[in-house]
Amino acid sequence: MSGTIVAIASPPGMGAVSVIRLSGPGAFEIAGAVIKGGSLPEPRRAGLRLIQDHEGRVIDEGLVLTFAGPASYTGEDVVEFTGHGGIVVTRRVLERFVEAGAAPAGPGEFTQRAFMNGRMDLTQAEAVMDLISAQTSLALRSANEQLEGRLGRTCEEIRSSLLGATAHLEAYIDFPEEDIDPEVGEALCKTLEEQSAAIDGLLATADQGRILREGVRTVIFGKPNVGKSSLLNRLLGYQRAIVSSQEGTTRDTIEEVVNLRGIPLRLIDTAGVRESSDEIEQEGIAMTHGQVARADLVLVIRDLSEPFSESVEMKVPEGARSLQILNKSDREDPSWAQVEGLRISCESGVGFEDLERAIAELLSLDEAHWGDHSVAVNARHQSCLTRARASLSKAIASLRAGDEPEFTALDLRESLTAVGEIAGVVDTEEILGEIFGNFCIGK
Numbered sequence: 001m002s003g004t005i006v007a008i009a010s011p012p013g014m015g016a017v018s019v020i021r022l023s024g025p026g027a028f029e030i031a032g033a034v035i036k037g038g039s040l041p042e043p044r045r046a047g048l049r050l051i052q053d054h055e056g057r058v059i060d061e062g063l064v065l066t067f068a069g070p071a072s073y074t075g076e077d078v079v080e081f082t083g084h085g086g087i088v089v090t091r092r093v094l095e096r097f098v099e100a101g102a103a104p105a106g107p108g109e110f111t112q113r114a115f116m117n118g119r120m121d122l123t124q125a126e127a128v129m130d131l132i133s134a135q136t137s138l139a140l141r142s143a144n145e146q147l148e149g150r151l152g153r154t155c156e157e158i159r160s161s162l163l164g165a166t167a168h169l170e171a172y173i174d175f176p177e178e179d180i181d182p183e184v185g186e187a188l189c190k191t192l193e194e195q196s197a198a199i200d201g202l203l204a205t206a207d208q209g210r211i212l213r214e215g216v217r218t219v220i221f222g223k224p225n226v227g228k229s230s231l232l233n234r235l236l237g238y239q240r241a242i243v244s245s246q247e248g249t250t251r252d253t254i255e256e257v258v259n260l261r262g263i264p265l266r267l268i269d270t271a272g273v274r275e276s277s278d279e280i281e282q283e284g285i286a287m288t289h290g291q292v293a294r295a296d297l298v299l300v301i302r303d304l305s306e307p308f309s310e311s312v313e314m315k316v317p318e319g320a321r322s323l324q325i326l327n328k329s330d331r332e333d334p335s336w337a338q339v340e341g342l343r344i345s346c347e348s349g350v351g352f353e354d355l356e357r358a359i360a361e362l363l364s365l366d367e368a369h370w371g372d373h374s375v376a377v378n379a380r381h382q383s384c385l386t387r388a389r390a391s392l393s394k395a396i397a398s399l400r401a402g403d404e405p406e407f408t409a410l411d412l413r414e415s416l417t418a419v420g421e422i423a424g425v426v427d428t429e430e431i432l433g434e435i436f437g438n439f440c441i442g443k
Contacts, residue, residue: 004030005109006102008094009442015085017062020094021442022102023110027077028066033100035064040079043068051081051093059096060089074110075117108439115424121152122424126378129439130213138262139212142376151377152423154202158195159419162392165191166412173405192396192412199389199419202377209376211296215257215264216363219291221316222301227327230346231301232256232269261360268295297363298322304343308335323358381422388418 004024010017022031032038034051041047041064049064062083072078083093098104108129115125127146134140145151165188220228235258254269268291292298298316305328316322324341326332329350332343342358344351377385395411 004102005105005113006030006094006097007105007110007442008090009080009110010085010090014087017082018085018090018093019442020081020083020090020097021110022079022097023072023074023076023105023113024102025077026101027079030097030100030102031064031066031079031081034096040064040066042066043071049081051083051096053096054099059092060084070117070119073119074113075119076113105441106436107441108436108443109441111439111443112436120147121149123152123155123381123422124149125424125436126380127151128443130378132440132443133213135215135257135264136212136259136262139264142209142212151202151381154198155419155422158198158388159416159423159425161191161195162412162416162419166409166416169405169409169412173409189396189399192392192399196389196392196396199385199392203382203385203389205376206379206382209378209381211263212376213378215266217268217291217294217296218265218299218359219268219270219295219297220299220301221270221292223303226301226303227346228301229254229269231299231325231327231344232267234346234349234352235265235267260356263360263363265297265359292316292320295320297359299325301325301327302341304328304336305331305333307333308339321362323362325355384418384421388415391415391418 002025004022004026006020006022009019009021028040032040036050036052036056036058039049041049043066046063046065048061050061051059053059060083062081065080065082067073067078067080069076069078081093083089108125111120111125111128114120115122124147127143130143131140131147134143168188220231222228232254236256256267257264258267259265270287270291298320300316300322302324304326326336326339326341326343327346329343329345330348342351342355344355391411391414395408395415398408398411
């Protein structure tokens with residue numbers, strides 16, 4: 001990562017302005033080569049400049065901003081050009097920087113350089129992408145907390161404590177004549193158990209982290225023509241799915257995200273469940289059952305305007321969180337009088353405030369409930385923490401059993417390594433490639 005890279009840092013397509021970013025030891029020299037007159041503004045001061053081709057013809061006019069390393073996002077010399085947001089002109093300016101010696105940046109390469117240059121740890125680097133992709137205010141807050149280093153600091157505190165315990169144990173291995181005093185051994189166990197509890201606390205946020213990043217998988221489940229697509233449209237606030245009196249209109253799943261009290265709900269409209277000889281509809285029904293099996297929440301919707309009947313095919317998996325919604329409350333058949341459920345009308349909107357409240361209470365996903373858990377681990381963190389806890393549990397058991405200290409120290413080292421991977425203290429190309437490969441180019 002010694003060369004100078006360049007990329008379009010603004011979203012693709014046409015817009016009012018576009019931003020092109022360079023980073024590396026040759027950023028100032030390359031920018032000077034394509035700017036008319038060759039002069040760059042002083043660091044952290046914007047200057048109006050013309051970008052010209054190799055024959056001196058003007059390509060674009062815009063603001064140039066420079067940042068001298070290490071006081072920059074990447075820790076290197078950085079140049080940003082803000083020009084007109086046309087597709088052709090932006091691409092031509094980018095090509096001009098490449099002609100002058102910059103290499104096209106890969107996904108996440110700017111942030112990866114920031115990590116490699118010590119400007120942020122790995123949890124903060126991941127938070128950059130979480131910040132960009134946040135769909136709700138709570139997800140945004142969680143990403144900002146992580147970007148500020150809260151998760152990294154917590155992991156470093158755990159690692160520091162484990163490092164001290166490991167050093168103490170390895171000192172005993174080097175000087176075996178100095179027996180571990182029973183009181184000291186008990187204190188060591190207590191330290192390890194405290195860090196194990198801290199790891200458990202982080203692991204407890206894994207589901208919250210997945211929900212913040214991916215949303216609550218909320219499947220709308222029911223027979224044909226009960227109002228599944230109408231429910232989707234009403235929750236979204238616009239018509240996304242086709243609504244028809246003809247049965248079997250929805251044959252494939254439709255997914256959209258809605259913000260419920262700061263939490264993203266991934267609403268999944270599914271094909272109506274019924275006996276069918278239509279091969280395509282059968283496939284849609286099979287997909288419906290697959291979605292229900294993977295759901296965080298199943299909204300079972302039924303039609304109050306039809307006479308009540310038990311519905312065997314509408315059973316949800318045992319243990320799954322579900323909510324029975326009774327639609328068409330304005331046309332309720334008397335046979336439903338003793339049936340419990342949340343009564344709504346997708347046509348008039350009656351009952352939707354109660355529905356929102358019921359979903360929030362069922363999942364305990366309001367912002368007040370999550371106020372103390374604004375940093376939530378992702379799948380990679382969860383994997384590292386799970387390995388760290390397993391090794392730590394083995395070390396505690398070994399220490400209490402009076403096993404050879406070398407084995408205990410080995411388990412502690414494995415736990416240290418796993419915790420270190422979270423913030424990038426332990427560096428592997430595979431980990432970095434997986435993380436930054438999911439970034440957008442230009443960030």
